Amino acid sequence: MAVSVETAEETQKQIDALGDNWEKQLITERGLRKIQKTSFEGALANPTQANALYLNVGSSSSDYINADIYSNLSLAGRSSVKTAIELHWVDSHNNTGSVAIGDTLRVIASDIEPIDLSDLTGTWSGDIKKIWLEFTSPNAISPADVRVGWVKLTE
Numbered sequence: 001m002a003v004s005v006e007t008a009e010e011t012q013k014q015i016d017a018l019g020d021n022w023e024k025q026l027i028t029e030r031g032l033r034k035i036q037k038t039s040f041e042g043a044l045a046n047p048t049q050a051n052a053l054y055l056n057v058g059s060s061s062s063d064y065i066n067a068d069i070y071s072n073l074s075l076a077g078r079s080s081v082k083t084a085i086e087l088h089w090v091d092s093h094n095n096t097g098s099v100a101i102g103d104t105l106r107v108i109a110s111d112i113e114p115i116d117l118s119d120l121t122g123t124w125s126g127d128i129k130k131i132w133l134e135f136t137s138p139n140a141i142s143p144a145d146v147r148v149g150w151v152k153l154t155e
Helices: 008-016
Strands: 024-027 036-044 050-056 072-079 083-091 096-105 109-115 127-136 144-154
Touching: 050 144, 072 083, 072 096, 096 109, 127 144
Parallel strands: none
Antiparallel strands: 024 036, 036 144, 050 127, 072 109, 072 144, 083 096, 083 127
């Protein structure tokens, strides 16, 4: 499932909707040439809290993610301190679920290989209408800088 972004302005609106716990910055390369290479970079103002990054699913039921097909999560990112990741979701019946991702973000940027969500939890199924990642650094006493390059759900 790929999401295309028309303009940097639309991307900025999505980033502005993240919430108060994030200091937000958009980095866009070659925006004038309409080559969109965007990533999210922000600071966890209070790293001990759950800092949510919501992924845009869409509001129509035809936009929902079929969790029975798309069960592998992967992402690329880094953090200035060791940062734990949890995935949360709401399905089409308003049931909620969450799972701690076995990997964490670290100082050196890396890819987190596909993780089969159906193996980690028995509740990743049906149609997902809301999905988000939460980042926490329980041992950090100052803001943690986080960069997420991409997030993918694949078959």
